[in-house]
Amino acid sequence: MTEPRTLATLGRTLRRAYDAEPRLALAAMLVTLVAAAPGALLAIWMKYLVDGRVWAGATGIAASCVAVWLLRLLAVRVSRKFRMRIAVALETHVARMQATVDTIEHHERPEYLDRLAVLREATFQLDHLYQSLFATISALACLALTTAVLATVSAWTILLTLFAAPTIAVSAWRSGKLRQAEEQAAPAKRRQRHLFTLATTPGPAKELRVTGNQHDIAAAWHTHWQTWYTTMSRAQWAAGWWQAAAWGLFAAGYAAAVAWTTRTHGAADVVLVVTAGARLGQYVAMTAGEADFVRLWLDASRRLAWLEDYAAQHHGTAEQNPPRRLHHGIVFVNVSFQYPGTHTEVLHDVNLTIPAGAVVAIVGENGAGKSTLVKLLCGLYPPTHGHIRVDGTDLRDINPDAWRARLAGAFQDFAQFEFAARRSIGLGDLPHRDHHTSVTAAVTRAGATDVVDKLPAGYDTQLGARWPGGAELSFGQWQRIALARGFMRDDPLLTVLDEPTAALDAETEHQLFERYAAQSRAGHHQGSVTLLVSHRFSTVRMADLIIVVQGSRVTEFGTHDALMAGNGTYAELYTIQARAYR
Numbered sequence: 001m002t003e004p005r006t007l008a009t010l011g012r013t014l015r016r017a018y019d020a021e022p023r024l025a026l027a028a029m030l031v032t033l034v035a036a037a038p039g040a041l042l043a044i045w046m047k048y049l050v051d052g053r054v055w056a057g058a059t060g061i062a063a064s065c066v067a068v069w070l071l072r073l074l075a076v077r078v079s080r081k082f083r084m085r086i087a088v089a090l091e092t093h094v095a096r097m098q099a100t101v102d103t104i105e106h107h108e109r110p111e112y113l114d115r116l117a118v119l120r121e122a123t124f125q126l127d128h129l130y131q132s133l134f135a136t137i138s139a140l141a142c143l144a145l146t147t148a149v150l151a152t153v154s155a156w157t158i159l160l161t162l163f164a165a166p167t168i169a170v171s172a173w174r175s176g177k178l179r180q181a182e183e184q185a186a187p188a189k190r191r192q193r194h195l196f197t198l199a200t201t202p203g204p205a206k207e208l209r210v211t212g213n214q215h216d217i218a219a220a221w222h223t224h225w226q227t228w229y230t231t232m233s234r235a236q237w238a239a240g241w242w243q244a245a246a247w248g249l250f251a252a253g254y255a256a257a258v259a260w261t262t263r264t265h266g267a268a269d270v271v272l273v274v275t276a277g278a279r280l281g282q283y284v285a286m287t288a289g290e291a292d293f294v295r296l297w298l299d300a301s302r303r304l305a306w307l308e309d310y311a312a313q314h315h316g317t318a319e320q321n322p323p324r325r326l327h328h329g330i331v332f333v334n335v336s337f338q339y340p341g342t343h344t345e346v347l348h349d350v351n352l353t354i355p356a357g358a359v360v361a362i363v364g365e366n367g368a369g370k371s372t373l374v375k376l377l378c379g380l381y382p383p384t385h386g387h388i389r390v391d392g393t394d395l396r397d398i399n400p401d402a403w404r405a406r407l408a409g410a411f412q413d414f415a416q417f418e419f420a421a422r423r424s425i426g427l428g429d430l431p432h433r434d435h436h437t438s439v440t441a442a443v444t445r446a447g448a449t450d451v452v453d454k455l456p457a458g459y460d461t462q463l464g465a466r467w468p469g470g471a472e473l474s475f476g477q478w479q480r481i482a483l484a485r486g487f488m489r490d491d492p493l494l495t496v497l498d499e500p501t502a503a504l505d506a507e508t509e510h511q512l513f514e515r516y517a518a519q520s521r522a523g524h525h526q527g528s529v530t531l532l533v534s535h536r537f538s539t540v541r542m543a544d545l546i547i548v549v550q551g552s553r554v555t556e557f558g559t560h561d562a563l564m565a566g567n568g569t570y571a572e573l574y575t576i577q578a579r580a581y582r
């Protein structure tokens with residue numbers, strides 16, 4: 001999906017500000033526009049003073065000064081309020097947009113990630129950028145007003161504005177050039193940041209010292225920094241020369257205009273041209289100074305519009321509710337899948353029937369496609385070909401939010417929610433997040449009672465050492481908190497456990513799943529399916545059914561006994577692991 005065109009997005013982003021804060025947006029725009037106008041009229045009052053209209057000139061100057069001061073004060077107040085309100089509105093809008101997308105493609109595709117990273121950064125600036133846009137429009141209006149003032153002397157003096165035009169054009173060109181240089185130097189900058197993080201964070205620092213790589217890393221960091229600096233500095237210098245030339249042209253035009261007026265007009269007009277010319281220079285500098293920000297604003301606007309279009313296109317319209325309980329199970333019919341933007345099938349022609357109530361384990365080598373299978377079941381991606389049927393209904397026709405409300409489980413790359421322990425766990429089931437009994441039941445199911453018991457204030461302990469009074473947990477403890485969160489829902493249709501216990505020892509994992517599987521079978525009436533991904537065959541063997549994924553295909557499917565009797569890959573891998581543990 002491409003980004004929308006720049007100009008087309010301009011109106012949309014302005015509209016967004018207007019919709020969020022209609023009165024403030026108009027007020028901020030008008031006040032900023034009007035605030036600079038009295039300054040542009042100073043040249044006329046100066047002329048009046050010189051040609052004998054002293055009272056009119058003096059009153060004009062006084063009125064202009066007071067108006068400038070008052071309007072600036074008002075502009076600052078209104079703009080500050082507008083910026084604060086619009087910042088909240090925009091950040092909420094961006095967060096909402098991302099949350100409404102049904103799939104997680106935008107979180108996993110590098111080019112989308114880049115766009116979102118830029119947009120996230122720009123969201124912090126967009127409020128400021130609106131201000132910058134208003135200021136630019138105001139400066140352009142002042143330029144027009146000053147040109148009109150100059151025209152009162154002679155039509156020829158308008159030429160001075162033309163001499164100012166290259167300065168603005170060069171500034172706009174300069175910011176484009178600098179951006180190009182930034183993009184060109186971006187890999188060096190990214191690499192330099194990565195190396196800096198490697199050299200300064202505790203985890204990698206340990207490895208670097210053990211392997212003796214720390215000096216090489218520091219030297220590489222310096223080389224990449226130098227590459228970035230050289231590219232940027234070269235671009236700055238080149239742009240600087242052009243800017244100096246453009247300002248030189250304006251200065252020459254200004255001097256020529258003053259000289260010509262002195263020869264052909266009276267002193268009052270000379271004063272007007274001198275004053276208006278100086279103002280013109282100021283407005284040009286203002287417009288040029290804002291050019292960078294306006295370009296950023298346009299860029300951010302384009303990305304915001306892209307996200308809006310993307311969210312609109314990827315928000316499903318499926319209306320069906322999932323069944324209250326599973327009667328038959330989940331069936332894969334000729335399911336193939338390739339990640340968007342890639343050309344390789346990571347799942348090929350998968351046909352499976354997972355009966356209602358079954359505890360199913362998925363095994364396979366790294367990268368075989370196990371997690372992808374789980375993602376498809378969670379509706380995080382639709383299959384590229386084929387169908388997944390839930391009690392006969394295609395998963396595509398089931399409302400994604402309603403389907404996910406009936407999912408439970410935990411993933412290997414779980415989140416560490418740094419809230420109070422109760423909240424961090426309760427998040428797994430929003431309607432019951434504050435029910436103490438639901439939270440404690442989930443903790444028991446996850447075998448995390450000892451983790452919570454060790455916390456200084458139990459369930460009320462803030463998790464995460466960077467918060468006041470916060471407790472730091474080990475990776476394994478975080479993992480058990482995540483598991484407890486995953487067990488909060490007590491009537492899921494599907495529970496997925498995608499290696500959520502990789503940090504636990506084999507024995508603990510085995511006990512945990514044995515207990516979980518027993519509970520799951522006891523609650524058989526829901527027909528709920530449990531899907532477990534693990535590399536540990538001691539855990540895998542207690543599942544009712546085992547799926548073996550190999551090179552993007554499901555190669556074996558059956559009970560432990562049947563697969564062992566079949567003497568295939570599963571039997572071979574199981575025997576190797578069993579021998580190693582003996």
Ligand SMILES: Nc1ncnc2c1ncn2[C@@H]1O[C@H](COP(=O)(O)OP(=O)(O)OP(=O)(O)O)[C@@H](O)[C@H]1O
Pocket residue numbers: 108109339342346364365366367368369370371372373
């Ligand atoms: N977001 C993605 N975009 C593109 N390719 C991906 C993405 N996620 C995974 N893949 C690719 O899909 C294939 C299957 O990945 P998957 O994570 O499903 O494997 P897995 O069997 O769960 O591996 P592991 O045991 O290491 O967790 C891999 O080749 C991987 O590189």
